[in-house]
Amino acid sequence: MNYASLSPREVRALIRAEKITGQTAGMCRGYAQANLCILPKEYAYDFLLFAQRNPKPCPILEVSDVGSRALPLTAKGADIATDFPKYRVWKNGELVDEPTDISDIWQQDFVSFLIGCSFSFEGELLDADVPVRHIEEGKNVPMYLTNIPCVPAGIFHGNTVVSMRPIPPSKIARAVTATAAVPRVHGAPIHIGDPASIGIRDLSKPDFGEAVTIHPGEVPVFWCCGVTPQAAVMAAKPSIAITHAPGHMLITDIKNSLLKE
Numbered sequence: 377m378n379y380a381s382l383s384p385r386e387v388r389a390l391i392r393a394e395k396i397t398g399q400t401a402g403m404c405r406g407y408a409q410a411n412l413c414i415l416p417k418e419y420a421y422d423f424l425l426f427a428q429r430n431p432k433p434c435p436i437l438e439v440s441d442v443g444s445r446a447l448p449l450t451a452k453g454a455d456i457a458t459d460f461p462k463y464r465v466w467k468n469g470e471l472v473d474e475p476t477d478i479s480d481i482w483q484q485d486f487v488s489f490l491i492g493c494s495f496s497f498e499g500e501l502l503d504a505d506v507p508v509r510h511i512e513e514g515k516n517v518p519m520y521l522t523n524i525p526c527v528p529a530g531i532f533h534g535n536t537v538v539s540m541r542p543i544p545p546s547k548i549a550r551a552v553t554a555t556a557a558v559p560r561v562h563g564a565p566i567h568i569g570d571p572a573s574i575g576i577r578d579l580s581k582p583d584f585g586e587a588v589t590i591h592p593g594e595v596p597v598f599w600c601c602g603v604t605p606q607a608a609v610m611a612a613k614p615s616i617a618i619t620h621a622p623g624h625m626l627i628t629d630i631k632n633s634l635l636k637e
Contacts, residue, residue, distance in 0.1 A: 411602030422530025469613030523575030
């Protein structure tokens with residue numbers, strides 16, 4: 377099925393019915409996708425402050441009311457507990473489960489944070505004739521832990537996670553221009569070129585997602601990634617946290633064009 381042409385509401389319904397459980401790159405072209413971090417209220421202020429201090433890896437799209445599973449500003453009719461294809465459940469910083477539905481573990485003190493996702497700007501790259509290799513190859517985007525520190529806030533700290541797309545040198549400028557126009561979904565690249573200088577040893581072994589082909593002469597280009605909160609959760613070790621599984625996003629009703637400066 378061509379999920380790129382479906383509406384966000386249609387894809388969310390398929391996800392809720394567990395007919396889609398895989399990664400969402402390329403789906404509902406033109407609409408913003410979102411990362412997730414759910415925390416008990418006692419940790420919510422610290423996380424909100426962490427996101428405010430680190431807006432490039434953690435651009436907030438919406439914050440839920442305490443205990444609410446609704447997203448009235450970004451995805452009307454959506455259910456936070458069912459409309460991501462796969463979740464990750466963390467306890468004391470350890471990954472304990474990857475369910476497709478978190479209704480049975482929902483708590484009335486949960487606060488949910490939707491965070492902008494780089495999948496949202498891939499339509500801009502394609503429109504600028506910039507290749508998006510993981511879409512070409514039907515894979516999840518490769519993501520890597522770096523040595524770039526985030527600004528700590530409360531219990532939350534850690535290093536930035538980046539996503540990588542290999543790009544021909546002649547098209548790097550247009551890739552920078554296209555993504556700089558959408559700062560609420562990470563904006564311009566954080567690094568271009570040598571991965572070792574940001575602490576990445578081997579591009580063929582991403583920390584999250586899947587490795588993609590890098591053709592001779594192509595340059596790895598790195599964008600901040602909304603998986604950064606997962607690294608912060610692993611470091612902070614809250615009693616419980618729920619995130620999306622990397623690459624398995626919520627597709628919102630927000631047009632990418634509305635996220636431009």
